[in-house]
Amino acid sequence: MRIRVEYEVNSELRFLSNLDMMNVIQRALRRADIPYALSEGFNPHIRLSMGTVLPVGLWGQREYFDLELSERMSIEGFSSKMNAVLPPTIEINHACEIEQLTPALMKVxxxxxxxxxxxxxxxxxxxxxxxxxxxxxxxxxxxxxxxxxxxxxxxxxxxxxxxxxxxxxxxxxxxxxxxxxxxxxxxxxxxxxxxxxxxxxxxxxxxxxxxxxxxxxxxxxxxxxxxxx
Amino acid sequence: MKDKLYRDILPRVSKPARYTGNELNVIKKDWETSHTKMVFAFPDVYEIGMSHIGGKILYGLVNEKTDHLMERSYAPWPDMESIMREENIPLYSLESFRPLADFDIVGFSLQYELSITNILNMLDLSGIPLKSEQRGEDDPLIVAGGPVAFNPEPFADFIDVFFIGDGEEVLPEFLDAYYNNRHLGRQECLIKMAAIEGIYVPQLYNVEYFSDNTIKSRQPLYAGIPSIIRKRVVANLDEAYYPDKPVLPYMEIIHDRAVLEVMRGCQRGCRFCHAGMVYRPTRERSIDTLFGQARNQLLHTGYEEVSLASLSTLDYSAVDQLVKGLVAEHGPRGVGVALPSLRVDAFSIELANEVQKVRKTTLTLAPEAGSQRLRDVINKNVDTEQLLSAVEAAFKSGWMSIKLYFMIGLPTENREDLDGILDLLDEVKKVGNQYSRRPVEIRASMACFVPKPHTPFQWQPQNNIAELQDKIAWLRRSKRKHIKLSFHDSQTSYLEGVIARGDRRLGEVILTAWQKGCRFDGWSEYFSFERWMDSFHQCAIEPDFYVTRQRAYSEIMPWDFIDIGVTKEFLAEENELAMAGILSPDCRQVGCTGCGVCTSLEVDLDIRGEENFAHQG
The missing domain is CATH 3.30.70 (Alpha-Beta Plaits)
Known part of the structure; x- marks a missing residue:
């Protein structure tokens, strides 16, 4: 199952780099025990792809990432589990299931x-x-x-x-x-x-x-x- | 304050996330209802300070288990410092954004000799007088602990109270005592604190010197002040507090992973090793405790890796079971296990293969010296055969690059020992090339040996800069293909040597150096040897006195009053054995070797699992 997620980054996190932001999300996925899919290979990583980079110094009302799950779960379940473990400075506002072939955020x-x-x-x-x-x-x-x-x-x-x-x-x-x-x-x-x-x-x-x-x-x-x- | 930071200050500095706080798992206790208010101040930047396990332990312990409060502060990078000075922003804590001067206690962690100038800088940025004697009733007490505090004397002018030994033992007791005596005047309060075991208040002592500058005597100024300070020890590490919810930084830090402290102490007895002597005896956590701690930390942080920390993790008695258990439990979710230090033997490599989730890039081993003779002198219980079998195991299983740690300037070292390093590197390369189609990369990192207090080599002269430069030139005289040598800076090592075995007269030099602009001395881009040498000259203190002089057994060392449990006789005997090239065994394998720690501190070796020494060699 593949999902697309819209989240808000509060102004307190405006100084984070893109790598920092990816870490924040990946760690929240682990804390929330989301059934994320892992890549193959020596160094398996979560199949997460971020949208365009939020510049350091800015906060964002509508930012996006795509995530691959290894088993089905409800969109509401995903959002509420994530929001329970995310710091209060980040919130997931919307999410939806997308098709496997939907082009990546960075492309569209x-x-x-x-x-x-x-x-x-x-x-x-x-x-x-x-x-x-x-x-x-x-x-x-x-x-x-x-x-x-x-x-x-x-x-x-x-x-x-x-x-x-x-x-x-x-x-x-x-x-x-x-x-x-x-x-x-x-x-x-x-x-x-x-x-x-x-x-x-x-x-x-x-x-x-x-x-x-x-x-x-x-x-x-x-x-x-x-x-x- | 916070508003101004976000709007005007932080957009102008590098890595602003160092200064914003409010990370996940931060603890903000109520200021008014908390008893003693302490800030844990780390004299280096955020990403280094946040990687330090001791700080995580004390932060959680004080905030979760006591009525006191602990906040955090780190050294601002020079760009931030200059803006803070321009804009009159005092150094603040990351929890309440209060200036450090508002706290009852400002506690510094002394991990490295040269971080003292950062301590002075942080005090200055807080508007707190730098010297103990200048502080008044309204100033916080300035306290310090950590490995470097085992010789507190060079910092005696600046620190009101030192904690000697395991911090989680002494700190809660100190904070209680401070709270109960808060109505007393500063001096009276310090006298009360000095009665607590493991607490040292330097201004309550007078030191006299002989005309040759060695110490004649040390006396407490008042009755009831202990003349010997005994270190504090956690007797049962398995039951000791360890944080399940460490603060999770937003920005990348140096050790950005969950950390388990599998044991404290090491009894291998390497004669150069400070930590190996001062943290005796070895105390392990049980495997079940560690499994639980790993589970909880991962649950509360979401880290992708858990690291097994200690002085020698491969010596943990149930390491095999621990590593395999962690991999089995957390591996399927993509969480890896890291072994930060490997023992030089094939068993270690096999275990490392098991956990290595990243591609096999570089493997690090520490033979420390190049010849068998010199390895025997330093009691590094490794022979060439063991090393080569470890290396063979590594190359066989696909590692392409090996990094080896050595020291130069060890006692009795000669040209053959140095050549031994080069020969060893050649042999390692030869083994590698048997197993690999591409040429393997060998890197050797050479540290300059600095004799440390409380070790068998505390009497030994350190090589001077010219001697070290000669040795470096000798090692570099011929280039070898696919072997890279790197060397620690000999000037930095020299200065470390001065402070490591220094006495309280160095306070003046340290203050002068800071006034001349020294800070971040551990960072090569800021270290200025010239400024330090000018400061010695200006204070008419000869640094060679502390570094390159052979000391007599009869001499009173500046740190002799600090009782680490290991006896001076044992250290002297080990030094003699070193000069004779005779090895001393590990007390875990052969029984007590008489270092004195267990009997004098009434503690014991605490080994929890089945011994894994059988796997060695």
């Missing part, structure tokens, strides 16, 4: 939404958004492995939403992940700085979710799991 997730919470007392955020969306190019120096190369973010920025709360504004930027351009959250920070949004106004950054974008639609990886569609 192609869009991400980052949320920048800003202290917006005296900034006109919507004017900032309009001028960003009206530009033809949004050039930054790339971060990560291929550092320092000129990179145009424009074609990878799908939409920018604004939500005004009492004191703060959430800027939600929907971006491409992988193809056509892989956009990192720190590149977005650079872009914001360059386009006149002072980074000192940002009080929190998190990842709202990972999505499968088909046409103009963004699907949850839990919704787009059929092999033949």
């Amino acid at each position: 997730i192609n869009a991400t939404a980052y949320v920048f919470v800003i202290n917006a007392d005296d900034v006109d955020v919507s004017a900032w958004r309009d001028q960003v969306l009206n530009r033809d190019i949004l050039m930054v120096k790339s971060r990560g492995k291929k550092k320092g190369i000129d990179k145009d973010l424009k074609k990878g920025i799908y939409k920018i939403e604004l939500i005004n709360n009492e004191m703060v504004t959430n800027i939600i930027i929907w971006v491409s992940s992988g193809e056509p351009v892989n956009i990192r959250y720190d590149e977005l920070l650079d872009m914001m700085q360059q386009t006149g949004l002072d980074s000192r106004l940002i009080i929190d950054v998190y990842r709202q979710g990972n999505y499968i974008k088909v046409g103009e639609q963004f699907y949850s990886p839990l919704k787009k799991v059929k092999v033949f569609e």
Whole structure:
């Protein structure tokens, strides 16, 4: 049986690396006595595959992993057993069974939404958004492995939403992940700085979710799991 | 505080998960209702401190079994330290995020001589005066224990109270006594504490010296203060507390696995070995206790591996049964068993084959010396034939690489002994190449021998840096294909040697070195030998006095007042036997050899399973 799981990583765990996060999940699987399947070979490991890497420094509302089980169990049973042993800083919110041939998360997730919470007392955020969306190019120096190369973010920025709360504004930027351009959250920070949004106004950054974008639609990886569609 | 950390501080440092706390199985006791409040402070970074078994034991013991409270703190890495200093953030505990100065007791673990500068740095980051004599009524008591505390004297200026011996014996008693005497003034309280067995309060003693700088006398300043401090011993390890729910770190630590302490102590009697002398006698846990502890720890942590720790795990009397039982119970769920140290014999290799869940990469063995003559001197009861049969067993079963540990600078060592190391490596390679199609990798790691207090070699001179450099050059004179040699830093070993056998006059040098910026001295990227040598010079103290001098049997050693149970006569006799190249047997095999520990501490060897010595050789 193969399942796909959606979980939330609380802001207290924002400094964990991807490897740390995998350890947290694998150890919870053992503590919860989940009938996980093991790989063959000298060094059997749990057949777990994580979704796209949550950057160090960010927390995430909708993160994903796929897991292979060696025997059937109910989805509710899985979630409640896991939540009982997970630290209070991580929670499984949804899960579903997926077909054996469903492509891996890493292959299908192609869009991400980052949320920048800003202290917006005296900034006109919507004017900032309009001028960003009206530009033809949004050039930054790339971060990560291929550092320092000129990179145009424009074609990878799908939409920018604004939500005004009492004191703060959430800027939600929907971006491409992988193809056509892989956009990192720190590149977005650079872009914001360059386009006149002072980074000192940002009080929190998190990842709202990972999505499968088909046409103009963004699907949850839990919704787009059929092999033949 | 926590908010500021998360928002402003931690995003700017490397490995921020070192400083966030709140791990699974953390224990946060109520501050107001807890009796004595203690913080366990480890003078190295989180991932090293969290790997230490003693800390796990004391943390669980105090928090689960007593009315007192214990929190944790680790040395911040220099990047974090500089931000803490800039932003005026005091060193805090990972449970309540309180500054260390708020606690009644700040307890340091002394695992390594050179961690003392980190202790000073942590006190300074806490705003606590560095020297005992400068502390006032409102300052915490600064306590320390651990293997290095068996010679507490070099740290006497900085530590108010030392714990000598097994911590789980003395600590709860100390915390009770502190709580009952908390209304007393600092000095009176310390005098009360000094009456507890295993407790040493250095400021209550006066030391006088001869003009040649050796010790003339040591006197307690008050009546009723013991002149000899006897170590504390857990008599029944099987019934002693051991944590079922150790704190599970979020970030990867050095020993990131469940750990069983299968036994404490070792009676093999290697003459260079500090742990082998100070942790006598050997006490084992029963196999059923260990099975239960493994089950519980795995249940509460979800670790993928359980490691069998001790000074010589293959000597555990039921090791075969234990390993096979653990593999049978936990193996099917993908949980492995790790044997951290192997004995040099074929039985060990066979057992290692059984548990090795990862691919057979590197196997580690420790013959310690290159010639039979020198192995006899140090009482390492291994002959070349045993070593080669172990190596043969390993290569036969598919290992491709072997790492061998040696020491250079051992007493009586000469060129033939050094050549013996190279010859041995050649022979090992030859055996390997008989069984493998690809050429095997042989790696040899050479430590510089540092004579330790309370060992038969405590009177011996240590090689100076030039002598060690000569030996290293000699060993490196010809390159051998597929044999890699690596050497410990001789300057670091020299400084370790000074502090290991030092006296309380070194306090001034240590303070000066810290003031000059020394910290993380165990880390090569921060160690500065020049700064240390400047500090010796500035304090007009000659370091060679402590390191390279042959000491007389009649000399009063700085640590002579610490009674580890093993008699000085036994140590002297062992030193004589060493010089004559005569082996001493293991008391488990031949009966009592008269080291004195069982009779003087009224404890006994505690062997729980059927002896496995028959498998040897």
